[in-house]
Amino acid sequence: MPTHKLNPDNWINKYSDYLFNYTISRVNDREMAKDLVQDTFFAALKSMKNFKGNASERTWLIAILKRKIIDYYRKINSKKGQAEVRMSYNAEDNDGDWLEEQVADPYDKTAEDDLENDELGDAIFKCLDKLPEKQASVFRMKTIEGLDTETICNELNITASNLWVIIHRARNAMADCMEKTWF
């Protein structure tokens, strides 16, 4: 029985950071990550009719984003494949081994770390979602983006003491939430 509904008006505020973080940890290119997130939202708009309501909005959007990321890698791998044809076998000591195969896989070491970081990122964004909009915005700018106090105060038109009150409340709420879900 369908239980979830789509509300595209809230998508950017609610999910853009989460989707962006998910993407950048996989493509390592900020501009490309932004494009993929935008493509995901556009594709989601086009396929709204296909949404059955069995999964949450977030899960549905992530499913679309995953396909976008796969398409992106398919594209760059097809270019890479053309380049690989020009590489020769290293026939001196190891007959028939591709040069590539002799290099240790850099992703192998960090696979578990990446998985844990994904889950942690997920937990942080879920907690951030629960904060009031202003608290979430100030916390994000100060803690995740690392902006200085003056810049945030100018951008949001608040005083420094106001900022620290908001930060204090946000940190308390985040710590409470993370204690339940992660610590």
Add this chain to the structure above:
Amino acid sequence: MKQKKSFLFISCDEAKHICDKAQYKEASILEKMKLNVRYLWCKVTRSYIKRNKKLTHTIKSSNINCLNNSEKQHLQKQFKQELKKQQ
């Protein structure tokens, strides 16, 4: 004598405020000294500092990224245009 006492001894709320600032490296040396004095004898301050540090460490270790405000506004603008086309 009274002035000397208030110079180094701070309230619990002040200690929390300094602790918050310290998470962003915005607390002065004097403020850190005051916080350390309170840390020695106040259990509430000690547990607040512990929790706050844990949160900072967790967020740093996650290496999370997010869009900045201008990027988000740009995305919102593009999205609204696309949404209008769909409707």
